[in-house]
Amino acid sequence: MRKTFFALLLAVLIMTLDSYTSIFESTKSNISRAIIPLQLVANFPYKVKDWVGMNTTSRTKLEQKNVSLEKERLILLGQLQRSAELAAENLRLRQLLNATELLMQSVLVTEVIGVSPNPVNHTVTVDRGTSDGVYIGQPVLDAEGLMGQVVQVYENYSKVLLITDINHALPVQVLRNGLRSIVEGTSDFNLMTLRFVSPTVDIEEGDRLVSSGLGGRFPMGYPVGTVSSISQKPGEKFLQINVTPSAKLDRSRHLLMVFTLKDGDVARDINE
Amino acid sequence: MNSNRTFHYALIMLFGALILQLIPMSGDWVLYKPNFLLLVMIAWMLYFHDQYGLKFPVIIGIFADFIFLTTLGFHILIFSISGLILIFFHRIVVYLQLIHRVTLVFLMILLAEFIGAAIDSSIDKQLSIKGVVLLAIISAICWIPLDKFVGHCYSRQK
Numbered sequence: 001m002r003k004t005f006f007a008l009l010l011a012v013l014i015m016t017l018d019s020y021t022s023i024f025e026s027t028k029s030n031i032s033r034a035i036i037p038l039q040l041v042a043n044f045p046y047k048v049k050d051w052v053g054m055n056t057t058s059r060t061k062l063e064q065k066n067v068s069l070e071k072e073r074l075i076l077l078g079q080l081q082r083s084a085e086l087a088a089e090n091l092r093l094r095q096l097l098n099a100t101e102l103l104m105q106s107v108l109v110t111e112v113i114g115v116s117p118n119p120v121n122h123t124v125t126v127d128r129g130t131s132d133g134v135y136i137g138q139p140v141l142d143a144e145g146l147m148g149q150v151v152q153v154y155e156n157y158s159k160v161l162l163i164t165d166i167n168h169a170l171p172v173q174v175l176r177n178g179l180r181s182i183v184e185g186t187s188d189f190n191l192m193t194l195r196f197v198s199p200t201v202d203i204e205e206g207d208r209l210v211s212s213g214l215g216g217r218f219p220m221g222y223p224v225g226t227v228s229s230i231s232q233k234p235g236e237k238f239l240q241i242n243v244t245p246s247a248k249l250d251r252s253r254h255l256l257m258v259f260t261l262k263d264g265d266v267a268r269d270i271n272e
Numbered sequence: 273m274n275s276n277r278t279f280h281y282a283l284i285m286l287f288g289a290l291i292l293q294l295i296p297m298s299g300d301w302v303l304y305k306p307n308f309l310l311l312v313m314i315a316w317m318l319y320f321h322d323q324y325g326l327k328f329p330v331i332i333g334i335f336a337d338f339i340f341l342t343t344l345g346f347h348i349l350i351f352s353i354s355g356l357i358l359i360f361f362h363r364i365v366v367y368l369q370l371i372h373r374v375t376l377v378f379l380m381i382l383l384a385e386f387i388g389a390a391i392d393s394s395i396d397k398q399l400s401i402k403g404v405v406l407l408a409i410i411s412a413i414c415w416i417p418l419d420k421f422v423g424h425c426y427s428r429q430k
Binding site (some may be wrong): 003004008010011012014015016017018019024028030032035038039041042043044047068112114115116117118119120121123189199250251 | 291292293294295296297298300302303304308325326329330332338339340341342343344346348349352353356377391392
């Protein structure tokens with residue numbers, strides 16, 4: 001009985017210490033690092049599945065895929081030309097206005113090698129680390145939108161906190177009218193919430209939210225999500241606004257890590 | 273089969289449970305993934321409670337906290353309570369039929385999930401009763417081969 005009491009007391013004591021202090025942080029970080037090779041082993045069935053898929057696809061299917069990709073590439077190149085023109089125009093206008101800073105991004109492709117087994121913690125491990133120039137706080141995207149930010153970096157791996165994690169908040173603005181707010185994670189891959197939005201503001205279902213760039217952590221203008229529902233509970237001062245994330249947070253396996261370049265690099269990039 | 277050998281089996285099963293726990297699952301499936309470490313702990317505590325006392329759930333609990341990235345102590349508490357129940361009811365449980373043991377595991381998973389939800393309530397996370405029941409059913413099904421294997425080890429040691 002004494003042992004039982006001691007075990008329960010120990011659990012409560014450790015929980016209190018871990019919740020209110022950071023004395024276990026370094027130990028957690030080291031163990032988290034040690035687990036990465038095990039995550040690689042756990043990821044092996046997916047690797048095998050990819051390999052089998054790649055080696056059993058018929059020639060006809062590959063040819064069809066190639067044609068479709070070639071078409072898609074042409075469309076994207078066309079859009080890129082327009083985008084480069086707009087970027088150059090934007091740069092000229094900013095220079096005319098003496099704008100202090102203009103940022104542009106280059107990206108690094110990375111692959112998810114591990115996912116947090118705890119449904120409450122939304123983190124993934126990716127196969128890029130300090131050796132690739134990855135840094136803490138670096139924004140991460142998928143093809144659809146903003147995924148999250150790097151919270152731990154090792155030599156060849158890093159941990160990314162997803163925007164739907166309960167501890168994550170992100171400054172956003174409504175694309176339609178520039179209304180600023182903060183979107184928070186809910187531990188649900190398909191749901192985020194906008195907090196403290198007054199009932200008098202101009203916001204509608206279907207409004208697209210993009211990162212506002214405030215706070216300096218995330219670059220401006222990346223898709224974050226779409227307003228899926230707006231409601232107000234009786235007696236509540238603020239609206240209850242649900243947001244569906246743009247990124248496929250629970251499905252994307254290949255991600256982009258964004259590197260921000262300063263003015264000089266932008267000019268060079270546009271000239272290229 | 274000596275106790276040293278069963279310890280090796282326990283270690284191998286814990287490693288297997290760890291790998292199963294780390295296999296990435298997409299979408300809502302992650303909510304229905306059984307806690308394999310808890311299942312292995314229940315199996316070994318049920319049959320070998322004299323060899324694996326309360327220290328065993330505490331150690332696996334610490335281990336689970338690091339793997340699941342939860343607040344340290346969260347799984348120690350859940351695993352200790354589960355271990356405690358098994359120690360208290362061991363004399364009865366060991367003579368039960370498989371179906372009764374599966375029912376017991378189902379109830380223990382429910383209890384573990386409700387304790388977890390009570391601790392997690394501070395983060396405003398809603399508990400899905402349907403999800404918890406489904407998880408307990410899946411866990412109970414996954415526990416059957418575990419029970420067979422550990423039961424086999426137990427009978428060989430006897």
